[in-house]
Amino acid sequence: MVSAQDSNTFFQKTRLIFAGDVMQHKLQLDEAKRDDGTYSYSHWYRHITEEVKKADIAIANLETPIYKEGFNGYPSFCAPDSFLYAIRDAGFNTILFANNHCLDKGKRGALHTLNLLDSLGISHCGVYRNIEEREERYPLIIDSNGVKVAILNYTYGTNGNSIPAPIVVNLIDKPTIEEDIFKAKSKGADVIIACMHWGDEYVRIAPKRVHELSQWLIEQGVDHIIGNHPHIIQPIEIREDTDTPDKHAVAYSTGNLVSNMSLRGTDGGLMIRMELKKILNYTRISSFEYFLTWIAPKKGDGSRDFTILPASSTRFINNSNAEKRLRQFLDDTKELFLKHNRGDIKEFISDSVVVTP
Secondary structure: OOOHHHHOOOEEEEEEEEEEEEOOOHHHHHHHEOOOOOEOOHHHHOOOHHHHHHOOEEEEEEOOOEOOOOOEOOOOOEEOHHHHHHHHHOOOOEEEOOOOOOOOOHHHHHHHHHHHHHHOOOEEEOEEOOHHHHHHHOOEEEEEOOEEEEEEEEEOOOOOOOOOOOOEEOEOOHHHHHHHHHHHHHOOOOEEEEEEEOOOOOOOOOOHHHHHHHHHHHHHOOOEEEEEOOOOEOOEEEEEOOOOOOEEEEEOOEEEEEOOOOOOOOOEEEEEEEEEEEEOOEEEEEEEEEEEEEOOOOOOOOOOOOOOEEHHHEEEOOOHHHHHHHHHHHHHHHHHHHHHOEOOOEEOOOOOEEEOO
16 A cells, blocks of 8 residues: 555665575475486476565575585585576575574585676675675665665685685674674665574574574664575564664574474475655665465375475365474464464465365
8 A cells, every 4th residue: 555655756666575595405305306317306396486586676595505426415515506596596695694504514605606697697605715805896776767776795614614715604793793784874874674594493492692683683774674594484573662763573593494304393485575655865664474385295105296385375185294394384383473473474375275185
């Protein structure tokens, strides 16, 4: 609904989509392999591609390096080029790469991933070839329909892998983050969004240190925060600013978009749809919604279909185990959000999907 003020004032708006962790475990690699030795992943995304492509800025966390060989799953991930092609073809145009697995393939994997991202025209942030490139390209500022969106991206660590010179990985470091926020403002960012690889795995509620860091980020000038790494959905908050009419969205963890994880809660994730509206020099959230995604469990023969399903509108025919697991995921998420979400946050539902044997 357009307000009287909006109808008489020139405004710009942009829509963003944030998805969870995009992972590749060994069973995913096996499922994607074709008889000719190539790998195909695009079919995984077919039920979400339409929604992703509606966004002006569509962001996902790439939780594996890409390389030419040595493909592998946990604990040291590595995926072929086609893995990233499928993400691009699904509509994702911005990649977060600062995470604990970005150096799983060392310097050569990081460089190959960055080269492929650039060749595909995918915006990215979090890892850089050298300090000069970071100075030039970070913060990532995307001018989307006249709204300048600054994307920040940091990780708590790299799984003990040392950062090989001259590679730069954005680690969570307050003095550095302060400098980056100042730089984003000086470059004219209308909104600053911090994408944080943080927290503890497999827990429903973010720990105290994450809550404290989120508050510090907002106090320094970050407008919104999207978190990942726990591989499980955590609550969402829309915080009212104490001194201004501003509202700050904080999603502590978006969970997994696609993986072979099977622990309770790790089989699904959040896609967050955020619309920003800029009126004169003021940019605000005009809508904020979430969409639940889910991956069905293994079949009786040990195989698994990694198609990303719209959780709330999918039903299974003659598969009671999948139906039970899906209901458990939905009930757990509903209970979590009822107890812990804060602010005006709505779910959006896609077209229904029926899965048959």
